[in-house]
Amino acid sequence: MSFQTVIFDLDGTLLNTLDDLHASVNAALGSFSLPLRTREEVRRFVGNGIRLLIERAVPEHTPPALTDRVFAAFRTHYSQHCMDRTRPYEGIVPLLQALRRAGVHIAVVSNKADAAVQPLIARSFGGLAEFVLGEKPGVARKPAPDMAQAAMDFFACPKDQAVFVGDSDVDIQTAANAGIDCISVCWGFRTRQELKAAGAVRLAATPAELQALLL
Numbered sequence: 181m182s183f184q185t186v187i188f189d190l191d192g193t194l195l196n197t198l199d200d201l202h203a204s205v206n207a208a209l210g211s212f213s214l215p216l217r218t219r220e221e222v223r224r225f226v227g228n229g230i231r232l233l234i235e236r237a238v239p240e241h242t243p244p245a246l247t248d249r250v251f252a253a254f255r256t257h258y259s260q261h262c263m264d265r266t267r268p269y270e271g272i273v274p275l276l277q278a279l280r281r282a283g284v285h286i287a288v289v290s291n292k293a294d295a296a297v298q299p300l301i302a303r304s305f306g307g308l309a310e311f312v313l314g315e316k317p318g319v320a321r322k323p324a325p326d327m328a329q330a331a332m333d334f335f336a337c338p339k340d341q342a343v344f345v346g347d348s349d350v351d352i353q354t355a356a357n358a359g360i361d362c363i364s365v366c367w368g369f370r371t372r373q374e375l376k377a378a379g380a381v382r383l384a385a386t387p388a389e390l391q392a393l394l395l
Contacts, residue, residue, distance in 0.1 A: 189346030192368025271387030
């Protein structure tokens with residue numbers, strides 16, 4: 181395979197954000213004396229944006245008004261602590277550098293709030309990612325194709341020269357909805373078995389294996 185543009189998911193694909201997400205979820209829950217969640221539970225809850233993360237984290241039948249308050253507390257805490265323990269997965273920075281050396285465009289799209297995505301990418305990857313887009317008004321979240329299409333439009337990239345790389349069923353669905361190829365990575369928030377069950381066709385176990393598929 182040879183691609184002009186690689187569109188990456190963020191959480192679980194480029195960055196290991198789970199510890200900071202877990203800490204902020206429990207900080208928000210604890211501030212309202214709600215039961216805390218395990219790291220494994222939070223891992224299963226992520227992928228569809230931070231609002232759904234909180235809706236899944238609060239107890240069943242939590243009143244909407246209380247869910248709103250927990251969500252606000254989460255946003256406040258995470259905005260202050262989203263970089264505490266978040267780091268790129270081993271091998272990711274060399275992968276991105278290799279792609280850029282080969283003339284491949286790099287985009288990052290995420291259901292995480294854009295206000296968190298932009299500083300995370302800037303701190304972790306400098307200028308390696310040329311197009312970065314997080315959740316914000318006017319742009320439909322994954323698995324809608326809008327974010328992927330925005331990246332392709334930015335680079336004037338035809339669909340047959342773009343590929344979506346992610347770690348979840350949401351990313352597989354996004355690629356399908358956008359009409360582009362997909363590679364699923366196995367080091368993130370979903371297991372190989374979960375990815376296959378979601379329809380994954382091409383899988384990479386390591387960044388080096390992903391690089392071999394992309395170049």
